Amino acid sequence: MKLYFKPGACSMASHIVLNELKESFELESVNTEQGVTDSGADYKQINPKGYVPTLRLEAGELITENIAILQYLGDKDPQNKLTPQYSSTGRIRLLELLSFASSELHKTFSPFFSSVEMDEKARASAESKIATRVDFINDRLEQNSPYLLGENFSVADAYFFVILNWSGFINFDLSPWPRVQSYVARIKSRPSVIKAMTREGLIATEAA
Ligand SMILES: N[C@@H](CCC(=O)N[C@@H](CS)C(=O)NCC(=O)O)C(=O)O
Structure with a gap:
């Protein structure tokens, strides 16, 4: 999984939840003003809404919106009771x-x-x-x-x-x-x- 985030923004909630899980994940920061990611990708191609967070799943599927991503992550391991x-x-x-x-x-x-x-x-x-x-x-x-x-x-x-x-x-x-x-x-x-x-x-x- 990869989380597209902006330092200190609402995407940090998903970052926190990822840290609560045992799975490994990647992070890539986004400059939302310029619409580019840290590696130089056009962020609009990843999330046409232009804002963070976006979660990319292993198979490539993308999830947007805080409350959808948070629930997706929280449901991953019921033992964590997130x-x-x-x-x-x-x-x-x-x-x-x-x-x-x-x-x-x-x-x-x-x-x-x-x-x-x-x-x-x-x-x-x-x-x-x-x-x-x-x-x-x-x-x-x-x-x-x-x-x-x-x-x-x-x-x-x-x-x-x-x-x-x-x-x-x-x-x-x-x-x-x-x-x-x-x-x-x-x-x-x-x-x-x-x-x-x-x-x-x-x-x-x-x-x-
Ligand atoms: N409805 C969205 C709102 C996300 C949002 O407001 N993201 C802000 C950071 S907290 C953002 O990326 N702002 C930059 C921009 O709109 O260009 C969600 O819940 O995911």
């Missing part, structure tokens, strides 16, 4: 969380990374939306801990971690939600996360 079984209530809860992460949380952070600068009003409005979404995560963690689905770290936690970790890059203060801050710190200490962050250049030394 995804609850299909048709279970847990699986619906997972899908509910992944949809929320993708269309509500992730996309509220996106304008902060755009080349178009946000004015104060737009920033305040986006921050207020992020706050209501973090409220939800906080409530969820009050009922389910240490992870969003309860006892087991799931692919949803990898995705939520990557997005919540962006708070530091956009100066969004998570201290009003200590429960969420501890959740982020807990996930950040996982060897799979340290390894992914180190490889993507987000932390300087590999502590794992």
Whole structure:
């Protein structure tokens, strides 16, 4: 398998999950602005949508979209319990969380990374939306801990971690939600996360 990624972007969630698995995999970084991969390939030929992540399977098949890739990877080894079984209530809860992460949380952070600068009003409005979404995560963690689905770290936690970790890059203060801050710190200490962050250049030394 090969993951096309951009350092620190949402693709890091799939990178983390790949590190949780025992299978070997390759990584190739993508310059999405220029539409080229690290080896010089035209990224539009790999993923016409132009954004990361893309997962290439051994047989050459390509999977796009965070929530599809995360579930594909999580289902690979049921013993890892990264995804609850299909048709279970847990699986619906997972899908509910992944949809929320993708269309509500992730996309509220996106304008902060755009080349178009946000004015104060737009920033305040986006921050207020992020706050209501973090409220939800906080409530969820009050009922389910240490992870969003309860006892087991799931692919949803990898995705939520990557997005919540962006708070530091956009100066969004998570201290009003200590429960969420501890959740982020807990996930950040996982060897799979340290390894992914180190490889993507987000932390300087590999502590794992
Ligand atoms: N719906 C897509 C969104 C992916 C996405 O937003 N990727 C961002 C990085 S987090 C990206 O590649 N942005 C660069 C671009 O759009 O040119 C998914 O969930 O996979």
